[in-house]
Amino acid sequence: MSILTQFKIVRTLLGFVLFTAQYAVCQTLSFQNYTTKDGLPSNHITAVYQDVRGYLWIGTDNGLSMYDGTEFKNFTTADGLPNLYITDIIESRKQPGTFWIGTIAGGLVRLHTGHFTSVRIGNAHVGSLSEDEHGVLWCTSEDGNYRIVDDSAVYVSATDKKGSAIQSVGGQGVFIMTAHQIERHRLDGSLDWGRRLALREKEFMVATTVDQEAILWAFSSEGTLLRVKDTSISYYHLQIPFRPSPDIPSHVMDDGQGSLWVTMPHGVAIINKTDMTFRTLGGFGNPMIEPSGPILLDREGTVWFGTYAHGLFKLSDQRINHISTGQVADGVYNMVACSDSNGHIWISTPASLLEVVRSQDKQWKMFRHSGDPRAAGTALLIDPKNRLWVGPTAGGQGQFYCYEIAKNMDEASGLGLVKSLLPGTFATENVGMTFTIDQLQRGWFSLSQPGVALVDLGRHKLVRTFTPTSGLPSDVPRALLVDRTGKLWYGTWTEGLASIDQNGDEFIVRKESTIVSGAGVRSFYEDREGNIWIGTRYGGLVRYRNKQYVGISVSDGLLSNAIWSIAETDTKLWCGTDVGLEMVDKKTCRPFPTKPELIGDRVYACGAYKNEYVWCVHANELVVYEHPEQGSNAPPPPVYVKSYSVNGIAMSPDSSHEFDHNQNSCTIDFVGISFRDERNVRYQYRMLGHDSIWTRPAKEHTVTYASLGPGTYAFEVRAINADGVASIKPAVIAFDIVPPVWQRWWFVLGLALLLASILYGLFRYRLYHLMNLERLRLRIASDLHDDVGTNLSSIVIASQIMERESLLSTELRNQLKEIRFVAVTTQEMMRDIVWMLNPSNDSLDDFLLKMKEVASRLLSGISFTFIAPPERLFEKVSIEFKRNVFLIFKEALNNIVRHSAATEATIEVKQVEGIFTLRIRDNGRGFDTSVAASGSGMANLSRRAAHVGGILDVISLPSKGTTVTLSVKNHAN
Secondary structure (H helix, E strand, C coil), X not given: CCHHHHHHHHHHHHCEECCCCECCCCCEECCEEECHHHCCCCCCEEEEEECCCCCEEEEECCEEEEECCCCEEEECHHHCCCCCCEEEEEECCCCCCCEEEEECCCCEEEEECCEEEEECCCCCCEEEEEECCCCCEEEEECCEEEEEECCEEEEEECCCXXXXXXXXXXXXXXXXXXXXXXXXXXXXXXXXXXXXXXXXXXXXXXXXXXXXXXXXXXXXXXXXXXXXXXXEEEEEECCCCCCCCCCCCCEEEECCCCEEEEEECCEEEEEECCCCCEEEECCCXXXXXXXXXXXXXXXXXXXXXXXXXXXXXXXXXXXEEEEECCCCCXXXXXXXXXXXXXXXXXXXXXXXXXXXXXXXXXXXXXEEECCCHHHCCCEEEECCCCCEEEECCCCCCCCEEEEEEECCCCCCCEEEEEEEECHHHCCCCCEEEEEEXXXXXXXXXXXXXXCEEEEECCCCEEEEEECHHHCCCCCCEEEEXXXXXXXXXXXXXXXXXXXXXXXCCEEEEEECCCCCCCCCEEEEEECCCCCEEEEECCCCEEEEECCEEEEECHHHCCCCCCEEEEEECCCEEEEEECCEEEEEECCCCCECCCCHHHECCCCCEEEEECCCEEEEECCCEEEEEECCCCCCCCCCCCEEEEEEEECCEEECCCCCEEECCCCCCEEEEEEECCCCCHHHCEEEEEEECCCCCCCCCECCCEEEECCCCCEEEEEEEEEECCCCCECCCCEEEEEEECCCHHHCHHHHHHHHHHHHHHHHHHHHHHHHHHHHHHHHHXXXXXXXXXXXXXXXXXXXXXXXXXHCCCCCCHHHHHHHHHHHHHHHHHHHHHHHHHHHHCHHHCEHHHHHHHHHHHHHHHCCCCEEEEECCCCCCCCECCHHHHHHHHHHHHHHHHHHHHHHCCCEEEEEEEEECCEEEEEEEECCCCCCCCCCCCCCHHHHHHHHHHHCCEEEEEEECCCCCEEEEEEEECCCC
8 A cells, every 4th residue: 555545544534633622821921020139128018109200119118218220229217217117108299309208107207308307197107198289298097187288297087997098189189088988178178078988798998099080990808999080989890800908908000001900919900991801910920929019100111019028020011921831842942833824823842732822802822732642742843835744853753744724713723634744755764853844845854864855745755865975064954944946955063054956857955155164053044035044053143145144143242142943023033042032133133132021041942923923932931022023112211320429439419519630530320210121221421521422332330530631521421221212311410620720720821921021021131231232332333433533533634734744754754654544544444343333234235335335445446346136135134244244345355456456346245045145256367276375364254254154265266367255144133
């Protein structure tokens, strides 16, 4: 009998298989627990309140605590509390930052600027607190109800032995409810309306609240819900499976979304205010936990529950459901679970096949298919036709079965056996670790030895077996995937990737990139855009797109490099890892901040149904995350500076400061208030005046700046919550570091003025001496002109008179002529000296005029030309310049007159770029410059030129005349 005939007989005998033994499971949610181990003063929670700044205040039977997301700050009698047992907490709307605290035996307490002040109320046992629209506080106690006016308690009404609940209802007044009576008081305290409640025998009211529509809701010990609108009371008797305790206070909260939450010892009831239907909330992790304490919905939508003895519980995300499955199948890796096109989740366990369904009322139900042992402990797969395949685990020898899925609304699906397949039909050895079904209804089955078998499922025929001899790696495949093009991806543990492509009847086997070689390929996934994602055991996640590979690992922000399974929604890729379910942005390949509710145990398999939910399977439970693409509605987190110290000394962060230059090391501790996931709040900061660029987001909430220089600074910090929403307004600390005395403006200005005064004094001193020198020069010139000049003139005149005497001998007459010549010559020299000394002749133009005059006098018998610059030269020249250049000039002219026998001479003066050039040429007899002259005239000329930093050049040849050139630089004063 053929295999195909056997299969038809089996299918006929089995027919349509419907597994039974269904049961419904109520899902539980993700709670986080805070206890004394986290810093609470007690695990008995009596009150929870969130102030306008966002801080959480917790009342216990052992003191008061404030939580900012990083630590609990506790207050006890050592801080001023009159008693440790806290009953209620509210913040004054009239004076934000001022808190009213009810206590047992300690009366009413006001907390303002860190100081506690007590207000005596009756017997000091304060119950509930409320503030009316005028900012007047109302409170209850064991011996009556009171208004607080000017820190004094004014009696309003009586109470009973079970106490009172008090609620302000805006302008309508204040409701006071006792166990069996309800009253409404005007804001002045007078009674406006009252009525006895229509309750059953032994029934009494246990909790009240006022919603946003000013409707009072109250809950009784027997499950009766009261709705009070104006003076109308409606009663609704609900069949909630558990009741409040007469000894442990229950509480009720309006969530602003149309539901009331009522806490009771055995669970929480969530009541729809419109149709009065309800659902119960459990899953606090321990059946002994009594969540009947206070309840609070904070501004981010997080729900807080106080318990009698187990601390504080937080419910951050109601979309994450936990469903207990018991032990799941072992050894099937990422095929322990799958989901079909109807959104049903199928899970393999050692004993049975589980099906998890979301009902029409959004509740999760689990059904156990236990009628066929072939469904137990197997690998699961949904093929392209939405059929369920179950097969043997790694290395197994069982059969593969294929079932049609018949969906039943809110019930277990029907499973009809379509076909079964014995591995022996396509392999001589055991099957391997994984298999997959392609669009052509062909099965790809890994083998226990390296290789894969391709089977035509319609004909039950082996098409081909691929092994290392065909080009595959010499390692067994751990993951298989057929992409939309029909290409098979083959992932191994040590040798990376391979692929099998079909071109007509020909199969093409390739070894792909070695990027994941040795990383242990564990999973494949093809997303909606056609990208191939590769999960590895040790190398993280790899994306293949357009022949390019991009890797993401712990160095990029993943919490684990072990990617066991992969799923997707619109924008996110979901990775089942060793530490839970992680999110990766499909476009940027960057990990999203991790949700703490999804982190913990290893994920065996994960999947997604459209954008409605993502699921993952752990060793003993299924976790379902509903609406994973839904954006965050959390408000931007406020951010505050907690503490601020300079050089180790605490400073007030709320005021500006001015510090000395050596007070330049500061430490700033800050906090962003976001309780949805406080461990993933990140911060960016900058110190204006030091840097202007925001730092990269980081979790550290303390920063230290050392050795800041003098200047004006403003430290800014902003918080970013786990959803990526940043603070609108940063927290700011502004301060100044004044410079040391020697760097302050008045000191620098004074020093500059002093230096300027000194420089001015020196200038005046030098100017004084220069003026004295000028005056001295004038006096000397005047004296020489008046005294010496007069005497020389007298000598000249006297010698001329004596020469006229006829009695003089020739010798004596010659001596008188010599005396007259010397006197005249000395008189000319004296005039030259007087000219040089006179400050009014210090310009270069005056100097040239003098040179012309001297040339005319000395060259009286020689034809000469004097060439000077056409423009006027007003530059001042020094007396040294005039003296040396003038003497060089006269000496050169005297040489022409005495020694050259010249008939013509040319004198040329130039002034170019600060260089004075004097050139004197004659047509005299000249001389040989190589032969040393007997006189010292040339040596004197060279010495004088060097004295003024000039260069003297003499060019002369016998019978060729002589040229003397003097070049002087920087001649001016």
